[in-house]
Amino acid sequence: MRSVNQQALARQLKVSRTTVSRSLSNHPAINADTRERVLAAAAASGYHRSPTRSIRRPRAATPLTVGVLIGAPLVAADRATFPQILQGIRHRAAIEHLAIDVLSLDPAELNNDTGRRQLFLQIRKSGWRGAILVYPFPHDVVKMIARKLTVVSVLNEYHDTPLDVIDTDHGGIRDLVSRLTALGHKRIGFVSWAYPTGGLWASRRFAAYAEALFQHGLPLDPRWTFNLHASQPRYTTTDALADAVATATRRDKVTAWVCAADHQAYQLIADLRTRGLRVPQDCSITGFDGNEPPPGLPALATLRVPNEELGASTVARLVSRLLQPRSLLRKILVETTVIPGATLAAPPA
Structure with missing residues (x-):
């Protein structure tokens, strides 16, 4: 199946490609009705926007390894969001010439010294240059990781640790x-x-x-x-x-x-x-x-929630942070789309 691009959406909706591009980027020159039409058509056709732009690493640059720490979710994998986030991370990492090392662990194991020592031993052996955090981890553990590595968090803020965050609205x-x-x-x-x-x-x-x-x-x-x-x-x-x-x-x-x-x-x-x-x-x-x-x-x-785009944006932000470590912290919010579903009705009489 061929991927859908902005030109195909423009032909389908009988508008210009510029209108499609501006609608997808929430440009103020586009009225709300047109924007909703474009977003609905994009969602129905499976269109995925390009990953967030960032400073790119040159192809000849030394390969870097980035760790992805996934806190073991309390729900079945078919109801969890991390598989889609991880797919977006892998896609953007390939563009940025990064190696991804995924480590899934139970955050509760990090509440004791043994679990923390094992984690930091793993980080030291792997030679990570940066880390992406998926799902919440204990705050003091995050603070310790951030002292050693460049860290970006997905979907979770840590109020006592200054980190770049890619979040949903x-x-x-x-x-x-x-x-x-x-x-x-x-x-x-x-x-x-x-x-x-x-x-x-x-x-x-x-x-x-x-x-x-x-x-x-x-x-x-x-x-x-x-x-x-x-x-x-x-x-x-x-x-x-x-x-x-x-x-x-x-x-x-x-x-x-x-x-x-x-x-x-x-x-x-x-x-x-x-x-x-x-x-x-x-x-x-x-x-x-x-x-x-x-x-x-x-x-x-x-x-x-566009979870793949969240993952891609996280890698883009991590690369920017690695190349510009003194830049201001960012909190980037990705917009959601309402799905009407079948669980709403008028209240019972």
């Missing part, structure tokens, strides 16, 4: 809340899992959720937010969390739930079924990531 949650309010929902809760090694991504998405509630004049009730507030109980199992959500749905008449990630949302839909609650008939649910639905579950109303 968590503010897309506002669009999902707006869709819920347009359907008539007035009591909307927020759900996240309790992770052993936390990150800021869930709180960033919660912040967008809270902002949207305030914009629409809706209540923000701590009883309807799970695993966010430090003073509230932490639900460390999916069964306990589903019990709490089911109780709030029935007792407090919460009619919609915003989940911090797709894998959480799909698990919640399955768990609520066993508790006699149907989605979206009894409550609506949204996610974040754009993962394919597991067998037997409805497609989520969610935000699709």
Whole structure:
């Protein structure tokens, strides 16, 4: 199958190639309707934008090895995002003439001295010049790695360690809340899992959720937010969390739930079924990531994250940092796309 380029999109939409290029780069000269048409056609055809531009390493440059540290996810690989991120990393690394060394480990193992010594021994043996962090790691470990290597983080900030970050625009949650309010929902809760090694991504998405509630004049009730507030109980199992959500749905008449990630949302839909609650008939649910639905579950109303582009942009930023180590830190946000899905409906009467 031939890859789709901007010229093919221009012919399909009967516009100029310049219009397509400007629409994909969010140029202010392009009106919103045209931009939406171009983005929709690009998504439908499987078009992938070129990796983010950066300073390029010359072909004759000495080969460099870059490590990719992947914190072992708590979900099945078919629901995780790192395979797509890793694909984008490999693609851009080939363009930049970099060797990629992937190391997957459980961040919990780094809470003891033995695990940390093994990690740093691996880094020393591998001769890495830089590292890419995928999924959250303990802050003090990240700080130690950053003292030894040039580091770029994907999808996670470390507030006490200055790093370049390639992240997604968590503010897309506002669009999902707006869709819920347009359907008539007035009591909307927020759900996240309790992770052993936390990150800021869930709180960033919660912040967008809270902002949207305030914009629409809706209540923000701590009883309807799970695993966010430090003073509230932490639900460390999916069964306990589903019990709490089911109780709030029935007792407090919460009619919609915003989940911090797709894998959480799909698990919640399955768990609520066993508790006699149907989605979206009894409550609506949204996610974040754009993962394919597991067998037997409805497609989520969610935000699709261009994970391959995130990976490619991370390598581009790492190369720029290696070549210009004194440049200002960057936090680059990649835009999401709303997927309507089949998990939204008007609240039950």
